[in-house]
Amino acid sequence: MNSTVNANSSPKPVRILIVGTGGMAHQHVWAYQKISAVRLVAAVDINPERLRTFAQKYEIPQTFGSVEDAVAWGQFDAASVVTPDGLHYAATLPLLAAGKHVLCEKPLASSARDAVEMAEAAARAGVVNMMNLTYRNEPTMQKAAQLVREGALGEVRFFEASFLQSWLHQPAWGDWKTESAWTWKLSTAHGSRGALGDAGVHILDYATFIVGQEVVEVAGRLQTYNKAPGGRVGEFTLDANDSAIMSVACTGGSIGTIIATRAATGHLNDMVIKVYGETGALDLRYRLGESELHACLGAANVLHGKWEPVDCPAVTYPSNYERFVAAIRGETSPEPDFARGAALQKVLDRAEGR
Numbered sequence: 001m002n003s004t005v006n007a008n009s010s011p012k013p014v015r016i017l018i019v020g021t022g023g024m025a026h027q028h029v030w031a032y033q034k035i036s037a038v039r040l041v042a043a044v045d046i047n048p049e050r051l052r053t054f055a056q057k058y059e060i061p062q063t064f065g066s067v068e069d070a071v072a073w074g075q076f077d078a079a080s081v082v083t084p085d086g087l088h089y090a091a092t093l094p095l096l097a098a099g100k101h102v103l104c105e106k107p108l109a110s111s112a113r114d115a116v117e118m119a120e121a122a123a124r125a126g127v128v129n130m131m132n133l134t135y136r137n138e139p140t141m142q143k144a145a146q147l148v149r150e151g152a153l154g155e156v157r158f159f160e161a162s163f164l165q166s167w168l169h170q171p172a173w174g175d176w177k178t179e180s181a182w183t184w185k186l187s188t189a190h191g192s193r194g195a196l197g198d199a200g201v202h203i204l205d206y207a208t209f210i211v212g213q214e215v216v217e218v219a220g221r222l223q224t225y226n227k228a229p230g231g232r233v234g235e236f237t238l239d240a241n242d243s244a245i246m247s248v249a250c251t252g253g254s255i256g257t258i259i260a261t262r263a264a265t266g267h268l269n270d271m272v273i274k275v276y277g278e279t280g281a282l283d284l285r286y287r288l289g290e291s292e293l294h295a296c297l298g299a300a301n302v303l304h305g306k307w308e309p310v311d312c313p314a315v316t317y318p319s320n321y322e323r324f325v326a327a328i329r330g331e332t333s334p335e336p337d338f339a340r341g342a343a344l345q346k347v348l349d350r351a352e353g354r
């Protein structure tokens with residue numbers, strides 16, 4: 001990946017449409033607001049009140065009740081798709097057909113079939129297409145992947161990767177019993193693939209990105225807890241998985257476990273990724289927005305099990321939003337793209353036995 005974004009004195013203006021104005025859409029706006037010559041020109045939501053409040057807050061001049069209406073208007077270059085997971089496919093295809101660049105939230109779609117169709121449509125349209133695998137730009141992720149690529153660990157043999165959340169057990173971000181923004185994430189009928197599709201797609205991407213190998217075999221174990229009387233809250237049937245374990249074998253001969261759970265009490269949004277090679281090992285921890293990387297490298301350290309912190313310069317890696325805009329301006333390659341999203345989705349489908 002090209003890890004630098006050119007500083008251009010008069011960068012090409014980019015007009016952005018935001019599709020879906022719920023919780024995560026605010027992160028998109030805050031990120032775009034920091035990039036020069038990016039203008040937020042329109043927003044779409046099926047909830048008129050949320051849409052109005054959002055547009056007023058960020059001074060977005062145009063609002064629409066559907067993607068189709070926004071496409072008919074057409075005065076934008078690119079879109080962020082931030083709808084619930086099950087609607088990414090339906091929201092993205094009209095944008096691609098209209099030749100718009102798209103940054104889509106994760107997971108790319110609710111099934112590998114839809115994700116592949118999106119990737120093919122994006123390739124046909126010849127537009128910039130990216131998926132928002134948020135923590136890709138963590139300096140520790142990039143440094144860990146670089147160390148593996150450079151051969152610092154020798155051949156990678158084994159890895160363990162966990163994404164630990166606890167919002168089933170505490171309301172720090174919101175209460176799933178009363179707030180639909182959380183309840184839909186527990187319901188397959190509302191497009192959720194549970195912890196597997198939500199945090200699972202992140203940790204599957206990060207683990208395989210760092211290890212530099214692709215999954216060739218996967219066995220999944222999923223658990224949906226008994227959380228509410230009759231397994232329901234209002235219109236929501238709470239049938240999506242809450243915890244997921246993937247046991248995987250990879251192209252380079254390594255095997256590993258990949259875990260995603262919403263029931264890890266004590267962990268709000270934490271990740272642990274451990275990678276073991278013939279000649280060295282890495283231990284990456286992300287906790288409460290801070291991440292650190294430790295390594296056991298070199299024969300003497302390996303012999304004595306001695307770990308040392310790895311310096312990961314914070315300024316090196318631009319965010320997904322910066323890379324999306326830079327790719328539109330022709331300054332960098334769009335990564336992770338929809339093809340990557342489709343490949344990840346195939347693994348998730350197989351972990352569910354689909």
Ligand SMILES: NC(=O)c1ccc[n+]([C@@H]2O[C@H](COP(=O)([O-])OP(=O)(O)OC[C@H]3O[C@@H](n4cnc5c(N)ncnc54)[C@H](O)[C@@H]3O)[C@@H](O)[C@H]2O)c1
Pocket residue numbers: 019020021022023024025044045046047050066067082083084085087091105106107132133134180181182184198
């Ligand atoms: N990358 C990350 O780290 C990260 C973090 C949180 C959420 N997400 C993803 O972001 C997406 C949105 O999640 P959220 O937490 O903001 O959900 P949310 O429920 O808070 O917001 C979704 C919004 O989309 C709107 N919407 C529903 N159908 C629509 C349609 N057809 N057209 C336009 N708008 C529509 C809803 O009214 C709502 O305002 C999900 O795909 C989620 O997985 C990603």
